[in-house]
Amino acid sequence: MSTLILPPQATQAGLAVDVAAFAMHAGELQVLLVERGSLPHARTWALPGGFVHLGEELNEAALRELRTKTSVELEPRLLEQFYTFGAVERDPRGRVVSVAHMAVLPHGTVRVTGGGNALGAGWFPAHTPPTLAFDHQDILNRAIDRLQIRLEYALLALEFLPDTFTLPELQGVYEAILNKQLDKRNFRKRLLSQGVLTTSGERRSGVGRPAQLYRRASRVRIPGTL
Amino acid sequence: MSTLILPPQATQAGLAVDVAAFAMHAGELQVLLVERGSLPHARTWALPGGFVHLGEELNEAALRELRTKTSVELEPRLLEQFYTFGAVERDPRGRVVSVAHMAVLPHGTVRVTGGGNALGAGWFPAHTPPTLAFDHQDILNRAIDRLQIRLEYALLALEFLPDTFTLPELQGVYEAILNKQLDKRNFRKRLLSQGVLTTSGERRSGVGRPAQLYRRASRVRIPGTL
DNA sequence: GCAAAAGTGTTTTATTTACACCCATGA
DNA sequence: TCATGGGTGTAAATAAAACACTTTTGC
Structure with a gap:
C-alpha cells in the first residue's frame, strides 16, 4: 500500500x-x-x-x-x-x-x-x-x-490487417468499424490518393478475380502505440 | 475513508x-x-x-x-x-x-x-x-x-462571450484559441451560413464604424455542460 | 460460359481558400 | 477630412458524392 x-x-x-x-x-x-x-x-x-x-x-x-x-x-x-x-x-x-x-x-x-x-x-x-x-x-x-x-487518423484500419492486404479487405475494416456501407470507387480513390499504400506486386488467390496486394509505404509511428 | x-x-x-x-x-x-x-x-x-x-x-x-x-x-x-x-x-x-x-x-x-x-x-x-x-x-x-x-463543435466560442456580441469579437475568440489569424470575409460567411446566429438589431458604439450585434438563435444544450 | 469478386472514370455538388475595396462613425 | 474599425463578393481550387459497366479468374 x-x-x-x-x-x-x-x-x-x-x-x-x-x-x-x-x-x-x-x-x-x-x-x-x-x-x-x-x-x-x-x-x-x-x-x-x-x-x-x-x-x-x-x-x-x-x-x-x-x-x-x-x-x-x-x-x-x-x-x-x-x-x-x-x-x-x-x-x-x-x-x-x-x-x-x-x-x-x-x-x-x-x-x-x-x-x-x-x-x-x-x-x-x-x-x-x-x-x-x-x-x-x-x-x-x-x-x-x-x-x-x-479511424482516419494515421490509417488506423491498417492495424487490424496483416502486413499485406487487398483494398476490398481494407474497405471491409472501414465498413465494420463505421457500421455502414461505403462506395467502392470513392473509397479506392481516397485511400490511394493519400499515397501511403504501395502495391506489393503479388496477387492473392480465391474465388473470383484475384485482388492486388498492398502494404503500407512507410510505417509512421502512431501516438498511443506501445 | x-x-x-x-x-x-x-x-x-x-x-x-x-x-x-x-x-x-x-x-x-x-x-x-x-x-x-x-x-x-x-x-x-x-x-x-x-x-x-x-x-x-x-x-x-x-x-x-x-x-x-x-x-x-x-x-x-x-x-x-x-x-x-x-x-x-x-x-x-x-x-x-x-x-x-x-x-x-x-x-x-x-x-x-x-x-x-x-x-x-x-x-x-x-x-x-x-x-x-x-x-x-x-x-x-x-x-x-x-x-x-x-471549438467548432456546438459553437463553443460563444460560451466565451456575453449574450450579444459582434462578429469581430467572435472572430477574436477563434483567433485567440487557435493562436492564428483568420480571414474576415471567409469567417463571416462560414459562421452566418450556419444559421445559428440572429441579428440583435442594435449597434454597439466605439471607435470606427459601429458593429452589428448578434445573439445565438437557439440555445442548444452542449454535452458536458452542467 | 458462367459465377464471383476486382477494378475502373466522369459528372455534379459542396466546401474551402484567396483576395481588395468601400462604408459608417467620432474626433 | 481623416483615422478607425466594420462590412461586403467573386473566382479558383479542392474535396466529396453519386453512379454502372468491364475484367479476370476458377469451375
Missing part, C-alpha cells in the same frame, strides 16, 4: 483499468470479453480489466490485464486511454475509478482463453454484445465512438 | 481533479492559475485542483475545486474531463491520479482571489503561462489541444 499523507476528507479510491480490445473476425468488428469468475457480477461478461498494481503505469496495467485475463498472445497495435469512469456508485464494492483504454489487436489474434479469475474469454460482435457487467456497456459505447473518430 | 475489499497488490491511489479553466481577457485566451500555499511546490503556480471527496462525483469535485481555490463567482459554461494523468512519479507524495478537466468561464469572470490553501489566483496567457507545478504544463497543453478540437 502506498503511504500517502492526505487531507482527511480526501478519497482513496480503488484505481482500475478496463480495456476494450477490438479485432476483425469474420468481416465483423469484434470486442474481447471475459466471463467474470468472482463477485460482483460473477458469470457475467465484462471488459477485461482490474486493479492497477503499485508502481505500475496506467497503460502497463491495461496491457497486463489484457494479457493475463484473456491470454492473448499478440501485442496490441494500439493502446490508449480514452475516458475515466468514476461515478460514485459504479462499483458496489466502494469507490473504484476505472481509466478505460481502447486497444486494437492485429489480425491473427483468434485463440483466447480465460486467465486469472476469469472463467473464459471470447470475441463478441462489438455493435451487438451480450449484457455486460458494471457500466461496461457505457465504456464500450464510448470506445466505439473513439475508434470511429480515430 | 472508504472501506474497499481489494486484492493485496491493488493500488489505492489518491484521487484528484485538476481544472484548466479558460476565459478571454484583453483579446487573449487566458487560463486561471493559483499560487500554491503548501508543499509540494509551494509558491509555484498551478492549475486549481485537489482531492475528490468521499461520495463526490468527479465533475462535482472539479467544480468545487474551481470555486473554492479561486473564488470565481460565475458558473462555468462547459466543464468536462479530457484526460487522466496517472504517472507513478507525478506527485512526490505518492500515487495520485488526476482526472483533468477543461472549463470555459463566461465573459465577466475577472475578479479572482485565492481560497483554501491557495495564496492567490490570477489569469495568465494560456499559450505562454509561467512555470507550473507537477505535470501541469502537460495538462495545460492537452487542454488547449482539446479546446481547439472542440
Whole structure:
C-alpha cells in the first residue's frame, strides 16, 4: 500500500483499468470479453480489466490485464486511454475509478482463453454484445465512438490487417468499424490518393478475380502505440 | 475513508481533479492559475485542483475545486474531463491520479482571489503561462489541444462571450484559441451560413464604424455542460 | 460460359481558400 | 477630412458524392 499523507476528507479510491480490445473476425468488428469468475457480477461478461498494481503505469496495467485475463498472445497495435469512469456508485464494492483504454489487436489474434479469475474469454460482435457487467456497456459505447473518430487518423484500419492486404479487405475494416456501407470507387480513390499504400506486386488467390496486394509505404509511428 | 475489499497488490491511489479553466481577457485566451500555499511546490503556480471527496462525483469535485481555490463567482459554461494523468512519479507524495478537466468561464469572470490553501489566483496567457507545478504544463497543453478540437463543435466560442456580441469579437475568440489569424470575409460567411446566429438589431458604439450585434438563435444544450 | 469478386472514370455538388475595396462613425 | 474599425463578393481550387459497366479468374 502506498503511504500517502492526505487531507482527511480526501478519497482513496480503488484505481482500475478496463480495456476494450477490438479485432476483425469474420468481416465483423469484434470486442474481447471475459466471463467474470468472482463477485460482483460473477458469470457475467465484462471488459477485461482490474486493479492497477503499485508502481505500475496506467497503460502497463491495461496491457497486463489484457494479457493475463484473456491470454492473448499478440501485442496490441494500439493502446490508449480514452475516458475515466468514476461515478460514485459504479462499483458496489466502494469507490473504484476505472481509466478505460481502447486497444486494437492485429489480425491473427483468434485463440483466447480465460486467465486469472476469469472463467473464459471470447470475441463478441462489438455493435451487438451480450449484457455486460458494471457500466461496461457505457465504456464500450464510448470506445466505439473513439475508434470511429480515430479511424482516419494515421490509417488506423491498417492495424487490424496483416502486413499485406487487398483494398476490398481494407474497405471491409472501414465498413465494420463505421457500421455502414461505403462506395467502392470513392473509397479506392481516397485511400490511394493519400499515397501511403504501395502495391506489393503479388496477387492473392480465391474465388473470383484475384485482388492486388498492398502494404503500407512507410510505417509512421502512431501516438498511443506501445 | 472508504472501506474497499481489494486484492493485496491493488493500488489505492489518491484521487484528484485538476481544472484548466479558460476565459478571454484583453483579446487573449487566458487560463486561471493559483499560487500554491503548501508543499509540494509551494509558491509555484498551478492549475486549481485537489482531492475528490468521499461520495463526490468527479465533475462535482472539479467544480468545487474551481470555486473554492479561486473564488470565481460565475458558473462555468462547459466543464468536462479530457484526460487522466496517472504517472507513478507525478506527485512526490505518492500515487495520485488526476482526472483533468477543461472549463470555459463566461465573459465577466475577472475578479479572482485565492481560497483554501491557495495564496492567490490570477489569469495568465494560456499559450505562454509561467512555470507550473507537477505535470501541469502537460495538462495545460492537452487542454488547449482539446479546446481547439472542440471549438467548432456546438459553437463553443460563444460560451466565451456575453449574450450579444459582434462578429469581430467572435472572430477574436477563434483567433485567440487557435493562436492564428483568420480571414474576415471567409469567417463571416462560414459562421452566418450556419444559421445559428440572429441579428440583435442594435449597434454597439466605439471607435470606427459601429458593429452589428448578434445573439445565438437557439440555445442548444452542449454535452458536458452542467 | 458462367459465377464471383476486382477494378475502373466522369459528372455534379459542396466546401474551402484567396483576395481588395468601400462604408459608417467620432474626433 | 481623416483615422478607425466594420462590412461586403467573386473566382479558383479542392474535396466529396453519386453512379454502372468491364475484367479476370476458377469451375
